Amino acid sequence: MNLFAKLKQREQEGTPIKVGLIGGGKFGTMFLSQVARLPGIHVVGIADLSPSAVQSNLELVGWPKESYAAATLDEAVNKRSTHVTDDWRSLIEQPEIEIIIEATGNPMAAVEHCLGAFRQNKHVINVTVEADAFCGYGLALKAKEAGVIYSMAYGDQxxxxxxxxxxxxxxxxxxxxxxxxxxxLPHYRHSTPDTVWDHWGLTAEQAKRGRLNPKMFNAFLDxxxxxxxxxxxxxxxxxxxxxxxxxxxxxxxxxxxxxxxxxxxxxxxxxxxxxxxxxxxxxxxxxxxxxxxxxxxxxxxxxxxxxxxxxxxxxxxxxxxxxxxxxxxxxxLIGLELAISVASVGLRREATGFATSFRADVVAIAKRNLAAGETLDGEGGYTVSGGLRPASISVENRYLPLGLAHNVILKNTVQEGQPVKWDDVDIDMTTAAYKLRKEIELKYV
Structure with a gap:
């Protein structure tokens, strides 16, 4: 119950926890709005596919422009400022950064980012729970092998x-x-990004003001x-x-x-x-x-x-x-509470939750009758929603994890309400996410 006191001590000692953030969307921006007022934490760099969007979000939450104007990560370290980039690898390779926050919301990318960070001896706080759902146990074991910490994100449920x-x-x-x-309500299972705000209880104007992603929010609703x-x-x-x-x-x-x-x-x-x-x-x-x-x-x-x-x-x-x-x-309070994870990992070397087993899985369920040749668009989209199942049942029946149901093409028809199976899709078997998932299935189920 003394995290804030310990953060103040790190600030006084001139040794703040150095953090790299991958993904500057809603969750990341909420964190950035809070960390600017906290002692003892230094966001050295932010990596995102759209650096200009990150800069706009930083302006939105009140960061002075000079605070994120560092031209390089090394300059950011030396001047206690922040560098914005589109190169996530530069973050995990920067030797001063201690903790990587993965907040892209993209489960395939998140697995690659986490594994890359472990190889560079970085602790990881994984906001992208979609990745944790289908291979979090594997990520936790890989972190343990590397001698680092893998943690859920405090503020998320x-x-x-x-x-x-x-x-x-x-x-x-x-x-x-x-x-x-x-x-x-049962019919929410069929909700799409076109219908989400009516069900959610927001107007389109409120959603636009908050820069809310309809696909992401629909993943909650459906x-x-x-x-x-x-x-x-x-x-x-x-x-x-x-x-x-x-x-x-x-x-x-x-x-x-x-x-x-x-x-x-x-x-x-x-x-x-x-x-x-x-x-x-x-x-x-x-x-x-x-x-x-x-x-x-x-x-x-x-x-x-x-x-x-x-x-x-x-x-x-x-x-x-x-x-x-x-x-x-x-x-x-979602990203507004994420600094608790940063403080816990950075000060106590203790995760705020992590997968200790592979007991549960989330499988892709057809929202409507799906035809061969269609492309699945993952959670919150138009084609599939997620159904919770015991991992043993999911693996035995060869159900496709929702986290891997992104941009994959159906080979077979799938009826509404039925799980999609591995045999129903053409999937890239070379990705880090696919390989880690199959490793978990072979070893731990």
């Missing part, structure tokens, strides 16, 4: 949920379930992102996932203890020890008060009468039996 699970276990509680909230983040939570905590995908039961925060019990006790879970997502809408589309849409939660069990009595004595909201309760963080 997986890291926050992992923190709550760790709180519960370190306190001595049995974890029954954990997860996040969402706004969900169920892909909840599946991706639930996979990351499961792989980071050792919890299991539903056999046939997320159920999205509707409920308020106070409903969670009743919902998140095994079925035989009146809940929705196949068994204790699961990941799930709670919807903020009733099945007829009405908003539920006191929802958890933007937050995360953990459900714990009082497995002795003493603990049950403690819940009662301290007026804890529980299920009707008095044995199940929830702790939660109602809001997550």
């Amino acid at each position: 997986p890291a926050l949920a992992c923190e709550l699970v760790d709180w519960a276990r370190a306190s001595g509680f049995k974890v029954v379930a954990a997860g996040r909230g969402h706004k969900w 169920g892909s992102k909840p599946a991706i983040e639930s996979a990351a939570i499961a792989n980071g905590t050792g919890l299991d996932v539903p056999t046939n995908g997320l159920l999205f039961p509707p409920g308020s925060v106070d409903d969670i203890p009743t919902l998140m019990r095994p079925k035989e006790l009146g809940g929705v879970l196949e068994r204790a020890g699961m990941v799930e997502v709670v919807s903020c809408l009733t099945l007829d589309g009405k908003q539920i008060p006191n929802d958890i849409r933007k937050g995360v939660w953990v459900c714990i069990e009082a497995d002795t009468d003493y603990h049950k009595n403690c819940f009662e004595e301290y007026k804890v909201v529980t299920d009707p039996s008095g044995r199940y309760m929830v702790n939660h963080k109602r809001w997550h």
Whole structure:
């Protein structure tokens, strides 16, 4: 509980944590808006395919132009300024940079960036959870082999949920379930970038003002992102996932203890020890008060009468039996909280969550009838959405991971609602992402 004090100390000593950021989009910009006011962290460089867009975003969040005018990374190190470039390799090769933040949102590129950073002895904070969902365990093992840290991004829901699970276990509680909230109705599964803002609750003007990417936000709405983040939570905590995908039961925060019990006790879970997502809408589309849409939660069990009595004595909201309760963080602030990961990794050499196993996977599910010859456009697009499955089932049935369903051509027709399989696509087998995924399948499933 003293990260800020330690950051101030690093500042006073003249040894700030030196960071390189790959990807200057929404998440990265949110981080940059905060880091400018923090001691002890120096963003040496920012790499993006569009340096001019990064510069525009820096101006948007109030960075003085001279603060990001360094002509080279070496100059940025020496002058405590920032260099903006389109060359991500220059960041990972710069010897003074300690931590690479991968925030491109492109899972194929993210795997390459992470592996490259490990080879250069750099710690990695991976914002691109799409990559973590299909090969995060492999990335964690590669980091361990290299003697560096691989971490989830604090501020995103997986890291926050992992923190709550760790709180519960370190306190001595049995974890029954954990997860996040969402706004969900079954027909959202078919949403596209053309329909996302109507469902999301923003106007096109608000989306434009915020420089929001409709494909990225549609990945949240159509169920892909909840599946991706639930996979990351499961792989980071050792919890299991539903056999046939997320159920999205509707409920308020106070409903969670009743919902998140095994079925035989009146809940929705196949068994204790699961990941799930709670919807903020009733099945007829009405908003539920006191929802958890933007937050995360953990459900714990009082497995002795003493603990049950403690819940009662301290007026804890529980299920009707008095044995199940929830702790939660109602809001997550995305990139505005990312400095917690930077401080944790840079000061304590401790990740804010990482995959400890390969228990969960996210498979590509056809949004509509797909014809041979069509090109899949990945999460949030027009062709597929993400479905959460146990990794053992996904691998056994040769389901195509959503993270690899980008710009690949179908060889076979796939019916709406059916998973796409490896045999249905022509895919580049030379990429780092493909090779790492296949290595994980062969070794750990």
